[in-house]
Each structure stands twice: as structure tokens, then as C-alpha cells.
Amino acid sequence: MAAVNLLFVVQRPPYKSENARLALTHAIASQTAEIYMDDGDSVVPIVAFVGDGVLNAVKGQKAMERYGVTSTEMHIKSSLMIDMPIWVCKEDMERLGLKEDQMITHAEELGADLKTKFVSFAEIQKEMEGTNHLLFF
Amino acid sequence: MKLAVFLSDWDRTEATLERLKADKMGVILVGNGIYHAVLKAGGKDSPVLSTAGASFYALADDLETRGFTAANVNSKVKVVSYGDIVDLIMKDYEKTAWL
Numbered sequence: 753m754a755a756v757n758l759l760f761v762v763q764r765p766p767y768k769s770e771n772a773r774l775a776l777t778h779a780i781a782s783q784t785a786e787i788y789m790d791d792g793d794s795v796v797p798i799v800a801f802v803g804d805g806v807l808n809a810v811k812g813q814k815a816m817e818r819y820g821v822t823s824t825e826m827h828i829k830s831s832l833m834i835d836m837p838i839w840v841c842k843e844d845m846e847r848l849g850l851k852e853d854q855m856i857t858h859a860e861e862l863g864a865d866l867k868t869k870f871v872s873f874a875e876i877q878k879e880m881e882g883t884n885h886l887l888f889f
Numbered sequence: 890m891k892l893a894v895f896l897s898d899w900d901r902t903e904a905t906l907e908r909l910k911a912d913k914m915g916v917i918l919v920g921n922g923i924y925h926a927v928l929k930a931g932g933k934d935s936p937v938l939s940t941a942g943a944s945f946y947a948l949a950d951d952l953e954t955r956g957f958t959a960a961n962v963n964s965k966v967k968v969v970s971y972g973d974i975v976d977l978i979m980k981d982y983e984k985t986a987w988l
Contacts, residue, residue, distance in 0.1 A: 765899055767954065768921040804899060807924065810956035818950040825956065849929035854956070
């Protein structure tokens with residue numbers, strides 16, 4: 753049994769481009785690749801938000817109410833709901849003056865047990881070095 | 890010239906903004922431009938808000954889409970609706986620029 757690790761790194765803010773949304777939807781969909789793999793092998797994706805990308809994880813997004821589009825927040829919560837780790841870089845939050853209470857920390861209302869992890873860039877760097885595939889968005 | 894400048898990016902565009910001259914200037918923050926109204930990168934206001942003599946506006950819909958409210962907005966910036974922006978264009982400014 754082998755795990756193929758994927759690290760999706762999102763460095764751009766939400767909405768102006770599709771990068772963040774594509775990262776999240778690709779990461780969610782990546783688990784379907786298991787049908788092409790040997791029995792017992794698995795895909796293990798992580799999505800890490802760095803730089804201005806941490807703005808994707810600000811809570812209270814009203815994209816559906818204002819523009820009729822699914823919010824990046826909902827994609828992040830859907831990720832937590834399927835136990836896909838969401839990491840947010842602490843240093844970049846601090847640089848932009850964002851506090852943890854402004855961020856998406858969980859998706860308990862959707863039944864998710866997994867919570868957002870606020871990590872140092874060093875931890876993300878370590879994961880970059882250890883992952884099988886690194887994808888920047 | 891009375892000029893309304895729309896900023897829709899968080900990326901730094903002040904180099905152009907700083908060179909624009911107008912008797913009256915309004916900086917209208919829309920899309921990702923609203924981050925200039927709510928973030929304090931490095932603990933400081935966005936340099937955009939230092940544009941001399943300018944009035945600043947941020948579109949409420951774009952603030953709320955991104956998880957912010959009027960309560961998060963810098964005191965230099967007035968939160969406006971789409972209708973307010975139409976009024977600004979039609980009544981307050983002669984020309985518009987989109988940076």
C-alpha cells in the first residue's frame with residue numbers, strides 16, 4: 753500500500769483569477785485518480801495557502817449572495833468535509849494583519865471533523881520537500 | 890480634470906496612480922482592489938490610501954464577497970453600492986480610468 757502525496761500551493765487571492773478555485777477543485781478531484789492506481793494505493797492531497805493566497809481563507813464570504821457563485825470558503829469547507837488538509841501560512845496572515853478569528857477554522861456545520869491548520873512557512877517548505885508532486889497555483 | 894480611478898487588483902499599481910494628476914480624484918476600490926481598504930500589510934495602511942487629495946470608495950458587494958464588512962474598512966474609505974458608483978461617475982467625475 754503506497755500513498756501518493758500531492759501538495760497544492762495557492763499563492764494568489766480569490767475571485768480575480770480562477771487559480772485558487774482550480775487548486776481546490778483539482779485537489780478535491782485528485783482522489784478520484786485512485787481508480788487508475790493499484791489496489792490499496794491512495795492519493796493524499798494537501799492544500800496550502802501562502803502569500804496573498806491566505807486571503808482565500810477569510811471567513812464570511814458572500815459570493816453566492818452577491819454574485820451567485822460558489823464561494824472559495826465553501827470549497828475550503830468542502831475540502832475539510834472530505835478530510836483534505838487545509839493549511840494556512842501564519843507569517844503571511846500576520847503580514848496582512850489577519851487574525852485567526854477572521855479565518856475559516858472549521859466546517860463543523862457540514863459535519864467535518866478536520867480543522868484548518870495554521871502553520872509556519874517552514875512547515876510548508878518541509879512538506880514541499882517531502883511530497884511526491886508539487887503544484888503551484 | 891475630475892477623474893475617477895478604479896482599482897481592481899491588490900497588486901501594487903501605485904506607480905501609475907501616483908503619476909496621475911487631477912483637480913479632483915476619486916479612487917474606487919472594486920474586486921480585489923477592496924483589499925487596499927481592509928488590509929494593513931506590515932501593520933501599515935495600503936500606500937494607495939496615501940494618494941494626495943483623493944477621495945476613496947470601496948464597493949460593498951466586493952467587500953462582502955471576500956468576507957469583509959464595512960466594520961473592517963479603513964476610516965479614509967467610504968463604502969458604496971453599485972448605485973452610488975453610478976452616481977459618482979455621472980455626477981462627480983468627468984472621466985474614469987481603470988488601473
